[in-house]
Amino acid sequence: MLLKSSTLSHIKGLRPEMKQQVQETGVLDFTKLRLEDVIDEYPGTSSDFDWPNIIFVKNMSTTRQQRQAIVWVNDHIFRTDMSPTKVINKGRAAAGHMKLDMAIAAKKYHLTQPYPVVVGRFLMVPTDKPQKGGHHSWINGHFVDEINSFGVKGKVRIQLENGMEMIVCDTKDRLWTHINEARDLFKAQSRRQDFADNQHHNDKQFDYVMTSEEVIADRLEEHVGLAKGLLSKVGLVFPDEEVEELVRQVLDGDTRKYRYGDERDVAE
Structure with a gap:
């Protein structure tokens, strides 16, 4: 982790009274933090954060129309007119990761809803219940030491690896369940030799760790998930095993035509 306990004395973006309170207590109480407590505003919606080092994205939306968030990244806290969902989706997109990737992983690893977003060190877990304005808050599970x-x-009080504590609305068991599932998914990603290549880039910012296990099986599962999504989009429902067989044929270079209808046969 890049953050150290010195974050306390160098934290930026808060109004002076709030900064002093945080420095004295070592605690950021996000259940009480208000937008007006944050004086640094993140410009517009097109700039990028240091995505893997986002610690917390606090939902400050009051309605689906009024979408705002507080973002804690490294030693800086910002307010933004982006919703928490938009912040997370921008981080996901920066790594070349799509919602379909997470949906496939959620089914494979039996993840608990609402699902995390896991792309290397960008390991964001929904928290801070209940939702407001249709959005969650999100915490980076890599930075959590104790709950x-x-x-x-x-x-709950969350002890962070940088020595600070934060308070959010959640329960210990629920939050640990989601963080542990996200960490397990991160470990599974790390076992894949060509994870970065499968995402069509090799971005060191997200620290993909690559070894050599189950590459063929993982590729097949991703392609099957994509094929099922495309078929569903045009109103076609095929048995899972049939979709998998068709994908295998395509990956093997089989160019024979496939007729679907009452009798689904591969045309000779």
């Missing part, structure tokens, strides 16, 4: 319940129902 503890305390005397306030529905809130």
Whole structure:
């Protein structure tokens, strides 16, 4: 991790009174933090954050029309007119990762909804219940060291690896379940030798770790998921095993035509 305990004395973006309070207590209470407590505004919606080092994206949306968020990245806290969902989707897109990738992974690894977004060190887990304006807040599971319940129902204290603590609306068991599932998915990604190549780039920013396991099986599963999505889009529903067989044939260079109807046969 890039962050150290010195983050406390160097944290930027908060109004002076709030910054002093955070420095004295070592705690960022996101259940009480307001937009007006953050003086640095992130410009527009087209700029990029340091995605793998985002620690927390706080949902500040009050309605589906009023979409705002507070973003904590490295030692800086910003306010933005982007919704938390848009921030997360921009990070996902920066790594060449699509929603379909997560949907396929969720089915394969039996993830609990709402699903995380896991692309290397960009390991974002939805938290801070309940939703407001149709959005979640998101925490980067790589930075979480401990989660503890305390005397306030529905809130947890999270010990971060940079030495700071934060408070969010959640429960210990629920949040640990989601973080552990996301970490397991990260480990599975790390075992794939050509994970970065399968995403059509090799971006060191996200620290893809590549070894040599199950490459062919993973490729097949991704292609099958994409094929099923395309078929569903045009109103065609095929059995899973039939879609897989067709994908295998395509990957093997089989150019024979396929007729579908009452009798689904491969044309000779």
